[in-house]
Amino acid sequence: MYIDIRNLSVTYKSPRGDVEALKDINIGIEKGSFISVIGPSGCGKSTLLKVIAGLVKPTSGEVWIDGRKLEGIPQNIGFVFQEDTLLPWRNVLGNVEIGLEIRGVKKEKRRKRALELIKMAGLNGFEHKMPYELSGGMRQRVALIRTLAYDPEIILMDEPFGALDAQTRIILQDELLKIWQETKKTIIFVTHDLAEAITLSEIVIILTARPGTIKRIYEVPIPYPRFALDVRSSSEFTEVFNVLWKDLREEVMKVKAH
């Protein structure tokens, strides 16, 4: 397994008592696969990503990446956050370049790479705009290519399209599908939108309500190449959606009952 999560549990300590975010998670992820993680809010989806990124330490259990036990922040990992994390004092070009700048890549080289990606994302003409001058969709595009710029093996995405309107979302889903099909990065995608999870990924993992445990691991039987709108109108999609929705619904209702 490329990413191996073994008996992972995370408990947050707080003065009002401990909160168990994840409990006994076991997942194996193969290189180059596209995994979605879905579950009711507060089930620890984001925590799972943060553990893999080395930003949160597991309370117990281990994470292995490419045969090495995770300690600290792994190299070659990319993270597209739910929140807007573009640096507001850098323009688009500066934001896309930053990963390469951190790695000490020479100025001309990183500029060339950044301009390529900006063009690919259809953002040409916006190189020198500041983040506040961009729309939400553009900002998430920049966040995505900022991650692609330094070519990480694994890309973690935490509800990256959560704040976007429905149309922009579908466009960006298609772009992401295209990028994944071309680059074959390993992507772990957290979302609360079941349709999005099915549309994008090979495997959907449903987590239970807090503490998050694995409820079901489901392989989506829809072949690639996929296009967001086509997937949604296919009969397989409806079938898969109904099966997974039953599971997800149970967990969402549990949260509501509290």
Add this chain to the structure above:
Amino acid sequence: MERFKRRSYEGEGSLRRKVKLDVLRGVFRTVMRLARVILVFAVIFVAWEIISHCKIIDPFYISKPSAFLIDLWSMFQTGYIYKHIYATVYEMLLGLLTGVATGLIAGIILAYSKTAYDLIAPIFASINAMPRIAIAPLFILWFGIGVLSKIALIWTTVFFIVFYNVFFGIKNVNENFINAILVMGANKRQIIRFVILPSIISWLLASLRPSVAMALVGAIVGEMLASSEGLGWILIYATGLFYVTRVFSILMLLALIGVALDYSVRAMEKAFLKWRPA
């Protein structure tokens, strides 16, 4: 509707025309604003002149615009005023410089050292709670009636403004920004360079406007208490002689200086903080 129109692109030519129009519109708006301000002041001064001239209020107490404007003019003509403006501005600048520098350093130290914070923060809080003017007599005793006592007085106000801004600025640095570049492999030095320093600069600039305003207050109050030169000294001296016209001349001058300083700090903020929406 207008904004929507301006944002859409309709080809090179019309865009350029629009930009030109925008510039013209901006110039026009500035001229109009200036005209409005001048008009308001003209009305006030004329009313003041009439009230004084007709002795509705005794001109001994309120002077009149014609008198103090001529007085102000003659102070510049004879060169009498320059040395006093210089003294006041000199105190302000030195007070500002020391206050900003030390406030910045203290803010950084206390934000990163828990021990320093626990030891020093209560002292800072109690000094900051004190009306600073109350310390002024002590400063005069310690540092004399020269420049030094005014610098000290200004320092006590500016220091705390800058200190608290920088301190809370660092404490509130967006955690998400740090996480985002941490996963890209940033080390501690790079986090400081790419995230923390830019945040501090923006907070520091934000503290500059109130600092400059307080520095002017500090200089004038210091001079009024004990000094041998400066605009505050003229104020006290003229009041003592019942020379109300001179008092109003200096007040007008101070208003002008205050506005000019505030305007320049704002221009500086704009230049440095281009990345912030206006």
